[in-house]
Amino acid sequence: MLSERRLQVLRAIVQDYVGTEEPVGSKALTERHSLGVSPATVRNDMAALEDEGFIAQPHTSAGRIPTDKGYRLFVDKLAEVKPMTAPERRAIHNFLDGAVDLDDVVARTVRLLAQLTRQVAVVQYPSLTRSTVRHVELLALAPARVMLVLITDTGRVEQRMIDCPAPFGETSLADLRARLNSRVAGRRFTDVPQLVEDLPDGFDVEDRGTVATVLSTLLETLVEENEERLVIGGTANLTRFAHDFPLTIRPVLEALEEQVVMLRLLGETQNPGMTVRIGHENAHEGLNSTSIVSVGYGSGGEAVAKLGVVGPTRMDYPGTMGAVRAVARYVGQILAES
Template identity: 60%
Template sequence: MSEDRRLEVLRAIVEDYVQTREPVGSRVLVERHALGVSPATIRNDMAALEDAGYIAQPHTSAGRVPTDKGYRLFVDQLSTVKPLSAPERRAIQQFLVDAVDLDDVVDRSVRLLAQLTQQVAVVQYPSLRRSALRHLELVPVGATRLLVVIITDTGRVEQRVLELDAPVPEHLVPELRARLNAAVAGRRLVDLPEPLARTATAFPDAHRPLVQKVVAVVEDTLGEATEERVVIAGASHLARTGTDFTGTIRPVLEALEEQVVLLRLLTEMAEDSAGVSVRIGRENDHVGLAEASVVATGYGADGDPVARIGSVGPTRMDYASTIASVRAVARYLSRILAG
């Protein structure tokens, strides 16, 4: 059997099954696809694909459906990914560009991706472990109170109010702000303790207690804010694809509710490849996702991913369109963070 023709038959089976949800027979393949061979040859090809584990027959006298192994081969052989239309690209840009802060960006992104794919969308918040400090602002809000504002390169903003024992000298705040930014701006947050401590020791003894308090609140704030989390949207879409799962969709929903499961999965997928990665069925370690596929990619400013965005749905998904949507939203999200 021709290897190329076998792949064409598998591609046709996957595309028809994704569209119709019905097992695909040889007669349908002949009618819908210009494969250039006789029905008997198609049947022989399907028998070989079944023997190799790429397709299966769910019921006697029924057509064939792709297996996880078949979907994997299909995805690996995707030479082109369906591009989004110009209206779709404009809609993504317009929907995301109006976001007012990081929380709004993440919320809009996850809702948009769920709408585009009609599946569950997952967006991981930018990781502080991979973020850098863009600016540190100090704002007096009273004689003995100082507002400390931490802004990362991913747009994340953390604020704390520092209560002081005595009034702050007017000249000290701008000097401290300038020195701290000179020492830490542009550095990864995990690398800040040493330059912060070095900056504190550079001040005269009379001002050092205040400086150390500011440094301590910065370190404490970053320590509190390192918790990783994800946001999901579109879980209701699974109800419409419930027949794609054996028995019930509950295991998938339960897996999606576990932040640790999703974070572990996204972290593992980040190691798969630099581009869009796909986990199909039992390639997902969590038993609740054994009948689901996950398509994910990284996003971040300057081509340096700081988090992941992805789509979760049944293994019977339109992989080309899902990959295109995930990649497009990630690119726009990266541009916004870079801006």
């Protein structure tokens, strides 16, 4: 267990290294921070921190830099994340508020996160397995042709054209629409198959074929759209930190290109709260030199997906965590209002 003073020294090392990109020495620490002790005492504390694996010496003549273990303790002991300023909050709200649909919300969120944090932004599309039905609309395009429009609680809209086995009148279509929504509106997508299983039985025999066709299309839509998707932006930001990655940034870029890898990393923790994975805590070898900061977002207080950033372990954790949390909160508000 580290003493409070050594924890204070570790915090100072992390802050200085993140800010200067240079290994930190005891003299610089005592000059920049009010540690209340002599450089000799700081040197002793740094030696103890190094012995315990919290900091390391990259070169014989250099100062010290934090290790993954040091960053982890720094993050775990954060008293608070850096709050966004009022102008920053207004800018976030104004930028996201102009979105016209879910795709636009996701695209804007990726750009915004990348700009705010100057890292690689990752936004997962809301998962239909955790989404609920807001409304199902059925529109007659021809006597035997219907458009099905599925709207989720996250604002996601899916449309399908249905060729019915027989003409289906407006009255019957309105009846089906009403019965369908009475069963599935507000319910999870995963519950829909069971909820509509016996729905055709309540219709006249001559209409049951069309009702079954509509329901089949609805269920197929759920299966088709159940594939997890994510959007990544700001990969060019990695070039700003090329010296933070051993040898080359190629392994990081290759890992980012594999959406399955990123989806797995985002989904490994079921905790919708703030998650910070540092260095070798990331299972994928290509991301061992990165940190991933993520948090769940959604409407109604329930997370339906995650968003976050990927960057070098030498990261402004308080600022990054504050930005990620703020953006997630605003995205949730927009989804709730859509």
